Each structure stands twice: as structure tokens, then as C-alpha cells.
Amino acid sequence: MLKDITLGQFFPGNTLAHRLDPRTKLMVTVLYIVALFCAKSFVSYGVMALWLVTAVQVSKVGYKALVKGLKPVWFIIVFTAVLNLIYIKGTPLVTIWKFTIYREAVETAVFMILRIAMLIMGTFLLTYTTSPIRLTDGLETLLSPLKKLHAPVHELAMMMAIALRFIPTLIEETDKIMSAQKARGADFESGGLLQRAKALIPILVPLFISAFRRADELATAMECRCYSGGEGRTKLHVLRFAAKDYLVLALAAVLTAAVIVLGRMGL
Amino acid sequence: MEPIMRVENLSHVYSAGTPFQKGAVRNVSFDIMRGELLGVIGHTGSGKSTLIQHLNGLLKPSEGHIYLAGKDIWENPKEIRNVRFRVGLVFQYPEYQLFEETVRADVAFGPKNMGLSGEELEQRVRHAMEDVGLDASYLDKSPFELSGGEKRRVAIAGVLAMHPEVLILDEPTAGLDPEGRENLLRCLKSYQQKRKSTVLMVSHSMSEIARFSDRILVMKDARVLMCGTPEEVFSRTEELETAGLNTPKAARIALALRKRGVELPESIFTMEALVNALAAKKGGGGVC
Numbered sequence: 247m248l249k250d251i252t253l254g255q256f257f258p259g260n261t262l263a264h265r266l267d268p269r270t271k272l273m274v275t276v277l278y279i280v281a282l283f284c285a286k287s288f289v290s291y292g293v294m295a296l297w298l299v300t301a302v303q304v305s306k307v308g309y310k311a312l313v314k315g316l317k318p319v320w321f322i323i324v325f326t327a328v329l330n331l332i333y334i335k336g337t338p339l340v341t342i343w344k345f346t347i348y349r350e351a352v353e354t355a356v357f358m359i360l361r362i363a364m365l366i367m368g369t370f371l372l373t374y375t376t377s378p379i380r381l382t383d384g385l386e387t388l389l390s391p392l393k394k395l396h397a398p399v400h401e402l403a404m405m406m407a408i409a410l411r412f413i414p415t416l417i418e419e420t421d422k423i424m425s426a427q428k429a430r431g432a433d434f435e436s437g438g439l440l441q442r443a444k445a446l447i448p449i450l451v452p453l454f455i456s457a458f459r460r461a462d463e464l465a466t467a468m469e470c471r472c473y474s475g476g477e478g479r480t481k482l483h484v485l486r487f488a489a490k491d492y493l494v495l496a497l498a499a500v501l502t503a504a505v506i507v508l509g510r511m512g513l
Numbered sequence: 514m515e516p517i518m519r520v521e522n523l524s525h526v527y528s529a530g531t532p533f534q535k536g537a538v539r540n541v542s543f544d545i546m547r548g549e550l551l552g553v554i555g556h557t558g559s560g561k562s563t564l565i566q567h568l569n570g571l572l573k574p575s576e577g578h579i580y581l582a583g584k585d586i587w588e589n590p591k592e593i594r595n596v597r598f599r600v601g602l603v604f605q606y607p608e609y610q611l612f613e614e615t616v617r618a619d620v621a622f623g624p625k626n627m628g629l630s631g632e633e634l635e636q637r638v639r640h641a642m643e644d645v646g647l648d649a650s651y652l653d654k655s656p657f658e659l660s661g662g663e664k665r666r667v668a669i670a671g672v673l674a675m676h677p678e679v680l681i682l683d684e685p686t687a688g689l690d691p692e693g694r695e696n697l698l699r700c701l702k703s704y705q706q707k708r709k710s711t712v713l714m715v716s717h718s719m720s721e722i723a724r725f726s727d728r729i730l731v732m733k734d735a736r737v738l739m740c741g742t743p744e745e746v747f748s749r750t751e752e753l754e755t756a757g758l759n760t761p762k763a764a765r766i767a768l769a770l771r772k773r774g775v776e777l778p779e780s781i782f783t784m785e786a787l788v789n790a791l792a793a794k795k796g797g798g799g800v801c
């Protein structure tokens with residue numbers, strides 16, 4: 247079912263991970279990604295895994311949901327791993343039929359899998375523990391210096407907030423329309439490519455109509471409440487860093503530095 | 514009467530194994546008799562929509578079985594599309610599923626998927642439009658230029674044109690004005706009687722259900738609370754009220770009168786029956 251796509255889904259909760267300032271979580275995620283790309287050995291990947299596991303434990307999201315988030319990209323992960331296995335040369339390890347697998351290749355493939363999987367799980371953890379509203383709020387505040395350069399930061403944040411808000415609604419709607427057309431015998435699973443593309447028309451037409459209707463209604467509703475852009479707009483919940491935010495940020499910075507130093511030492 | 518469909522110990526859990534896990538239907542069993550109009554009623558969130566999506570195989574039971582004419586519909590999963598033609602399901606707000614350029618093409622979508630074409634297809638489209646009370650002048654219009662009520666009828670016609678053995682409607686009158694509701698319900702009732710078809714209708718209006726159903730199924734918190742004829746169900750007016758369900762006005766008045774010592778049968782649930790019963794009492798020199 248489409249519903250099972252967990253992209254950008256938020257699991258409400260009241261853990262430390264949920265209560266942190268969204269700016270903290272955004273910055274920690276950036277640090278995490280930087281560190282992940284600097285990790286070059288089992289030791290540094292171990293540090294990264296420790297980081298991820300701690301974050302997951304604190305957030306109480308559960309590994310099942312995280313692993314489910316990997317589902318759409320399994321193919322890409324396996325594909326890159328296989329390519330690495332075949333093309334990287336070095337010290338021979340085993341020979342299967344015509345292919346010789348090298349030690350370096352296995353290492354690179356394992357690292358590649360770890361890197362992509364941990365990258366996705368880490369960023370999903372951010373969206374799992376941060377509501378879309380808080381996420382865009384944090385992003386807008388972090389990027390607000392760019393307003394000086396006349397970048398439409400507020401408008402972009404508002405667009406992102408609306409898009410995130412409507413993803414689940416549209417998925418739900420798609421599910422409903424699909425079921426309704428299936429009830430009239432629509433068949434989305436058989437036939438050639440052209441036939442399958444044609445089978446999408448009964449879904450896409452109603453979906454577009456409803457998306458436009460919603461957009462129209464939302465725009466009217468916002469205008470009725472005198473929305474006129476970011477100029478002079480104040481916030482209901484002003485973001486404030488607390489002690490725990492500084493602590494977590496410091497910890498993330500130390501971990502990132504450690505991974506980079508480990509990389510320099512060839513570990 | 515014999516059952517055309519049988520639901521046995523049906524349970525459905527949404528998002529099993531996630532923090533959002535939710536048992537929407539719990540151990541539900543009931544029969545749908547051939548040729549009856551079965552009304553299903555219950556609060557929002559009591560599992561009505563979930564339940565009916567099992568009847569044509571859109572949802573797969575987490576537990577339990579559904580039989581259509583004695584055969585488990587999931588016995589051969591490849592045949593499920595056939596079940597969908599035999600059990601027609603009209604979703605809530607079906608007008609949002611219209612997509613074709615003309616009403617004719619939209620109504621023909623279902624029967625076309627069944628492999629029909631030519632004269633037979635055209636006949637079915639015309640008959641279905643008649644059944645929902647729209648004349649042939651609508652056939653060449655675009656569905657998007659119709660009024661809300663007309664769109665709803667066209668969408669229902671799209672399912673009727675498949676000639677389902679069992680017709681299921683999820684809150685067909687939701688969002689219509691009182692006149693539109695009345696008209697649509699009359700159409701559906703006459704369709705059921707004329708075509709000797711079996712109809713299951715979900716509603717949250719007790720008075721609609723009371724007037725048009727042959728039997729009533731009451732859902733509460735994912736379970737079946739009661740199932741029986743309107744007389745049987747409304748004789749338990751007090752129980753329905755404690756369950757937080759509206760009862761027909763006439764049943765409530767009768768209950769209040771009974772509490773004040775007026776002797777009235779427990780099976781009264783239409784104004785007509787109430788007036789008759791009171792008139793009979795008066796004629797006989799009763800309390801009134």
C-alpha cells in the first residue's frame with residue numbers, strides 16, 4: 247500500500263530527541279552526514295554506528311520503522327555494492343567462476359552499504375522525531391541570514407511546510423481513489439508499459455482535480471486570515487536554545503572531529 | 514431468505530507492527546440476505562468503512578473469512594477482480610472519482626473493464642442512469658459541469674452498470690441537502706425492489722436507516738453491537754442511547770411516553786406508527 251511509504255513521516259513522542267530544538271537537530275544531522283562521508287575505516291564506522299544507535303535509542307522510534315524507510319532504496323544499495331565488488335581490484339580473495347573478488351572490493355562494498363543505509367536512517371530519524379512545522383521553522387530560522395541577500399527564505403519555508411503538510415493527505419487521497427477505481431475493475435498490475443501508463447489516467451485526473459481544489463481552498467483560507475508573506479510576521483512559538491541543545495551540539499561536534507581525526511590517522 | 518454473503522469472525526488491524534497500529538474491526542460476524550436492504554450504522558470511526566471494504570476484497574482480513582454465495586472470496590486471490598464485479602462498492606463522496614470526458618464514458622468504465630462493449634454496454638449505461646433518476650440528456654455532458662448531487666448519481670450509476678449481485682454504498686447521502694438525500698434514498702430503494710438486488714447501505718442517520726432498511730447492523734468501537742430488524746433494534750432504544758447513538762425521533766417520543774406510564778409497544782420507530790398507536794389508544798379511551 248502507498249500508505250506504508252514512510253517518507254517524511256513524523257512519529258509523535260516526548261523523548262529528548264523530540265524535545266530538542268529543530269535547529270539543533272538540523273545541525274546535528276548535517277554534522278552526522280559530514281562525519282559519515284569522512285569515515286574511512288571500521289573504527290570510524292563503529293563510532294558512527296554508536297552515534298546512530300544512541301540517537302535511535304533516545305528517540306524510541308524503533309528499528310522496524312527505520313529499516314522500513316530503507317525499502318525504496320534497497321535496490322540502489324545492492325546495485326552499488328555489486329558494482330563495487332566487480333570493478334575494484336587489489337588483493338585477490340576468492341575466485342568464483344570468471345570473477346575474482348578482491349579484499350578491497352569487499353571492504354568498499356561493505357562501507358558503501360553502511361554509508362547509504364546510515365545516511366538514510368539518520369535523516370529519517372530527523373523527520374521521524376520532528377514535526378514538519380517545527381522542521382521548516384528551524385530551517386527558516388537557520389537560513390534567515392540569507393534574507394539580507396533578498397533570498398525568499400520565508401516563502402520557501404512556507405512552500406515546504408505546505409508541501410510536507412499535504413504529502414500524507416495526497417497519499418491518502420491517492421489510496422482512496424485507487425481503491426475506488428479498483429472497485430470498478432481498474433487493473434494497475436497487468437499489461438504492457440503503455441497499458442499500465444493508461445491505467446493511471448483514472449487515478450491522475452481525479453487526483454489533480456482534487457489537488458487544485460485543495461490549493462485553491464487553502465489560498466482563499468490564508469487570504470481570509472490576512473496572510474501576506476513573511477514581512478512583519480511574528481511567531482507563536484519562538485525557537486530558543488536550551489542547555490540540552492548546546493550539550494547535544496557539542497557532543498556531535500566532538501564526534502565529528504573524532505571521526506575526521508581518525509580518518510587523518512588512517513583509521 | 515438465504516444469505517448471499519457471510520462475514521465470519523472478521524478482524525482488521527491497520528498498520529500492524531508500527532506505533533500507529535489500530536484494530537479497526539474486531540471479530541465481526543453477520544449475514545447479508547439475498548434481496549434485502551441492510552443498513553449499517555455507527556459512530557464515525559466505528560469501523561464501518563473498513564468493514565465494507567472487505568466485502569469486495571479491497572482489504573484483506575487480518576483474521577476471519579468472507580463468503581460470497583458460499584465461497585470464500587480469498588480462496589483464489591487471482592479471482593478477486595471478479596468478486597469486485599459481483600460486489601459493487603460505492604465509496605463515500607464517489608463524485609471525486611469521476612475522470613472521463615463524458616458521463617457516458619465514466620459510467621461505462623466499470624462494465625468496460627468487465628469486457629463488455631457495443632450495444633450491451635450502451636444498454637447498461639442507459640439503464641444505470643435511469644436507476645439513479647437521470648435522463649439520457651446527461652450522457653454527453655462532461656461530469657465536471659454537473660451539480661454535486663448529479664455527480665454523486667453519475668458515480669453511483671458507474672457501479673450499478675456493472676450489475677453487481679450485491680451493492681454496497683458508504684454514506685451515499687453524506688453532504689447532500691435534505692431533498693437530494695430523500696431522492697437518492699428513494700432511487701436506491703426502488704432499485705433494490707425493482708431489480709431484486711441486495712443492498713448494503715452505511716449511514717450515520719438513524720432515521721434514514723430506520724425508514725429504508727429491512728435489517729440493521731449497529732457497529733460500536735469496531736464490534737457489532739446489534740443486528741436485526743428495525744423492530745428488534747429499536748425496541749432496545751435505551752441501549753442505543755447509552756451507546757451514544759441517535760435513535761429516530763418517534764422511538765424517542767415513544768420511550769419518553771412509556772416512561773410516563775403510557776402503554777405503547779416497544780417496536781415503534783416511525784412517526785406514522787406512533788401516531789397510529791396513539792390514535793388507537795385514544796379511540797379505545799386510553800390515557801391520552
Ligand SMILES: Nc1ncnc2c1ncn2[C@@H]1O[C@H](COP(=O)(O)OP(=O)(O)O)[C@@H](O)[C@H]1O
Binds near residue numbers: 535536558561563
Ligand atoms: N487507512 C487507514 N489507516 C490507518 N487507520 C485507519 C485507516 N482507515 C481507517 N482507519 C482507522 O480505523 C478506524 C475505523 O475507521 P473507519 O472504518 O473509517 O470508520 P467509519 O467508517 O465507521 O467512520 C478509525 O479509528 C480510523 O482512524
Ligand SMILES: [Mg+2]
Binds near residue numbers: 561562563683
Ligand atoms: Mg466511514
